[in-house]
Amino acid sequence: MSILDCTALELARKIKAGQYTAIEAMEAVFERIGEKEEEYHCYITADKKSALERAAGVQKKIEAGELRGPLAGVPAAVKDNLCTKGMLTSCASKMLWNFVPSYSATAVENLERAGAVMIGKTNMDEFAMGSTTETSCHGVTRNPADPEHVPGGSSGGSAAAVALSECFMALGSDTGGSIRQPASHCGVVGLKPTYGTVSRYGLVAYASSLDQIGTLTKDVADGACLLEAVASYDQKDSTSVPEAARDFSEALREDVTGMRIGIPKDYFGEGLDQDVRCAVLAAAETLKKAGAAVEEFDLGMVQYAVPAYYTIATAEASSNLERFDGIKYGYRAEKVKDLHDMYKRTRSEGFGAEVKRRIMLGSFVLSSGYYDAYYLKALRTKALIKRAFDQAFEKYDLILGPVAPSTAPKLGESLSDPLKMYLGDIYTIAVNLAGLPGISVPCGKDKSGLPIGLQLIGDCFAEKKLIRAAYTYEKRKGLVAP
Numbered sequence: 001m002s003i004l005d006c007t008a009l010e011l012a013r014k015i016k017a018g019q020y021t022a023i024e025a026m027e028a029v030f031e032r033i034g035e036k037e038e039e040y041h042c043y044i045t046a047d048k049k050s051a052l053e054r055a056a057g058v059q060k061k062i063e064a065g066e067l068r069g070p071l072a073g074v075p076a077a078v079k080d081n082l083c084t085k086g087m088l089t090s091c092a093s094k095m096l097w098n099f100v101p102s103y104s105a106t107a108v109e110n111l112e113r114a115g116a117v118m119i120g121k122t123n124m125d126e127f128a129m130g131s132t133t134e135t136s137c138h139g140v141t142r143n144p145a146d147p148e149h150v151p152g153g154s155s156g157g158s159a160a161a162v163a164l165s166e167c168f169m170a171l172g173s174d175t176g177g178s179i180r181q182p183a184s185h186c187g188v189v190g191l192k193p194t195y196g197t198v199s200r201y202g203l204v205a206y207a208s209s210l211d212q213i214g215t216l217t218k219d220v221a222d223g224a225c226l227l228e229a230v231a232s233y234d235q236k237d238s239t240s241v242p243e244a245a246r247d248f249s250e251a252l253r254e255d256v257t258g259m260r261i262g263i264p265k266d267y268f269g270e271g272l273d274q275d276v277r278c279a280v281l282a283a284a285e286t287l288k289k290a291g292a293a294v295e296e297f298d299l300g301m302v303q304y305a306v307p308a309y310y311t312i313a314t315a316e317a318s319s320n321l322e323r324f325d326g327i328k329y330g331y332r333a334e335k336v337k338d339l340h341d342m343y344k345r346t347r348s349e350g351f352g353a354e355v356k357r358r359i360m361l362g363s364f365v366l367s368s369g370y371y372d373a374y375y376l377k378a379l380r381t382k383a384l385i386k387r388a389f390d391q392a393f394e395k396y397d398l399i400l401g402p403v404a405p406s407t408a409p410k411l412g413e414s415l416s417d418p419l420k421m422y423l424g425d426i427y428t429i430a431v432n433l434a435g436l437p438g439i440s441v442p443c444g445k446d447k448s449g450l451p452i453g454l455q456l457i458g459d460c461f462a463e464k465k466l467i468r469a470a471y472t473y474e475k476r477k478g479l480v481a482p
Contacts, residue, residue, distance in 0.1 A: 022073035046120030072115030095350035105202020122157030152182030177428025184453025195435035199234030279444035318362030
């Protein structure tokens, strides 16, 4: 068994036992990066010398008994919209081509406090706006299962890096499915926690009321332990929830006896690929055989999720991205005539097409005369969607469905039809609108060999139920060694 075949938890145990060192693990990762990166392009920044220095420092602390956590010594990747002290944080945008933060995001600090060793920053859709990791100014990332296809997005670099063993685990961010969808397309586990569980301090904002940091890992156990490591209450984040349970590894047991799981009929209608349908329903049957009570029900409000999400997300994006104007940091246009010309040209040249499209949409729905008709109506719809989920969770412990209508599209297909790309988020965005936790677990492949993901959705702060069901499914399907 190669060191790269280990899960994050297995590797940490072997490092503690002296079978490997954190340095050897990092060297193995960079050897794999050297083999795969030119074709798949998972990273924006990966400095081998600095990473090995960090690994050496962690190894000394492990040997001294100062680091005893379950992830100590494990190489990890971080999405490029999470601030990292002294390391480029570009959000895959020309606008932040030279931005090196003076501080790290709380989630990154927690990751390093747990003894994980940062490799570098992964590629993403520019400012997390996209579903394919094709809008990055640094170039596209490719799907590990087939390089002619996208890895999903916006956390596509993190998902692909985990799938290719260019890291053992990674952090991403999820605004409308940006962890779960690439996890599904790349065949890894993606866990998006309840809004407020992980501090957003240091996460470059796309849509502040929807953004949430989460994990991408090889299996459910790694995801639970990584989430436990990075989750914390943080006074620097006004949306951080103090009383949220964060001992997620306790849920790693194979038991769904008596668990009530609902399957929304709305998720299995027109537009769902037949291979995806069969794989997800087969997964439901596996959980049923394991002791869960599974039945169909009407969720409602599904058809309103996409317009509500893109109205709210673009409105918040237009506000959040106002700060990128060429004055204090980042890209600034040259040879300008005056201040107004500098603002206009900096933003025109610094932002990519998809980001500019969303800023314009957001500015429109917030403008005088349209605010009530679009933005306020979207907020009311968001409340109704949350109410629909609340009613569902009065009867069910979890909701089960697909992550995406189809497997990963080919490169270029989505960019040529943005509306089709937006509709590809139909099963994930409602989770963000309602602030709920969700997990994507591999459940099969289509006829072309592309991965399919199973999505499980829980009520607020019900991550333990999610993890227990996902872990049980993984065990029953033989995806993890006993």
